[in-house]
Amino acid sequence: MIRKLLVANRAEIARRIFRTCRALGIETVAVFAEETDPHVREADTAVGIGSFLDGAAIIEAARRSGADAIHPGYGFLSENAEFAHAVTAAGLIWIGPAPDAIEAMGDKIRAKKLVSAAGVPVLDGDDAFPLLIKAAAGGGGRGMRVVTEPGELRPALAAAAAEARSAFGDGTVFTEPYLPNARHVEVQVLGDRHGRIWVVGDRDCSVQRRHQKIVEEAPAPGLSSEVRAALHRHARAAAETVGYQNAGTVEFLVDGERIFFLEMNTRLQVEHPVTEAVSDLDLVAWQIAIAEGRELPAEPPAPAGHAVEVRLYAEDPAAGFAPQTGRLRAFGFEAPGVRVDSGVEAGSEVGVRYDAMLAKIISYGPDRASAIRLLADALRRGVLHGLTTNLGLLRAILADEDFVAGRVDTALLERKLAAWTGESEDHPVRKAALAAAVGSAVRTAASAGVQARIPAAWRNVPSRERVRTYRCGGTEYAVGYASRGGRIESSWLPGVSVLSVTADRVVLDDHGVRETYRVTAVDGGADVHGPSGSYDFQAVPIFQDPAANLAAGSLLASMPGLVVAVHVSEGDQVAAGDPIVVLEAMKMQQTLSASADGVVASVTAEVGRQVAAGEVLAVIDSGS
Structure with missing residues (x-):
């Protein structure tokens, strides 16, 4: 039996595996490149490594810490057959499928040929x-x-x-x-060393951005019994072609009644919690049990209820999903009936070195409608400050009538992105801005070193209100308020009045409905959480920084990242749409192109250099 297990991964998946290990009485070892990562504190012991892709360093960490098994999680080396071979050659237990199965399914071209020979339909x-x-x-x-x-x-x-x-x-x-209008449906499988294979239900993963999933649910809604049975049959056949052991997922495209094999992932999937919720299985516990030689029972448990998972990313959906970096000032989504698998916490620094996913938030209910409602409420109540994320997009998806009705396909997000990220009804954010302004006024008055007896928001021109200007989500809000009769009032929002104000708590009345807002001061701005969710307000300076004036034709970094390619030199003639610079951040690449015909006046980007969002990388003179 496994005594001490090293997780060759980080963030939420490392923390999730540690949780099962504690339940099983197995000691844990973390590996890390940054000592401040939350998963490091949750392990019994930890060993520093330079890179999660350095297999030799990971095996050495297992040797030094006394671990007798390695779990790869997902990503990094989880589907690297060479690493799996090295682990077993070092006398360690590998928590995953046999290296030959990883190799066979890891090459998608070869995998399609293998499963096609077994009668599984392919594209x-x-x-x-x-x-x-x-x-x-x-x-x-x-x-x-x-x-x-x-x-x-x-x-x-x-x-x-x-x-x-x-x-x-x-x-x-x-x-x-x-097939732009097909659905992405996958089937969870488990195989033991004795030749038994379980098909543990299916999941729909059709809501995607950049061909990467952001919403998953189990079971897949709206499938006919014939299609569901065929998916399970084909998944079993694919697993049997390589004598599959441990946890794996077979992915398909479903186009009406047609089914096509996509690939087989020879590891635990990011979205495994939704299957755990409806099957009442701990898939990590079964991964460990299979690696120890335990036999699967004759049949898996029948699924019950419904589960939905969303992936919370540090990215800006309204700006092409550009990765975002910074420090999380507040973070919390705990709610009844909701599971949170997170790799971060309040105070965590988010950089560009790793994937942009911050957390997975999973709900479970007796039916799909209940699970969606629970999850939507958890996202509304959740507190998140310090980073731009896709939280608003996730909330919009869960409220969308097509999603709620189960009418999903892989092009749904692309069709609806403008509506999901556009300027929606901004009355809630305007109320939050008002709370930020009046809370800041009281706080400023309370901390005044002189004239402390002057009321908050007082000014010597009583006919005019004070104004504080904030920026939130790319929109500026110039909030007016005044002190009258010892009370703070505002005419900025008709029908909305200020009932009470302290430095950190504001109560508003919106046409007879009382609402409470929590306000935290941040660098002249404020973090506000109210009935409609969390908002970050940045103070807009009265005077513009002259450095903000950029030369015409400046090509700016759309995100913080690493310059991996520069396609032009000073003096080159370029046409609109020509690639200029390629950036890489959080495992994704983005090509920045010329917006107009012209001549490259200057290039500051250099391959291998880390750049900040908004940094000038090149200037193109269009002659206009």
């Missing part, structure tokens, strides 16, 4: 557009491109190969027909 043909370019060696949306016209194919292949090479060390890519 074939590359002579009709649109096409999808995919990396043969990886997943997670990296190295994927949709091509709609023949002229786009060559540059898209080059870009996809470059991203795949950077992410997986293998630039091999392939194409297959792209």
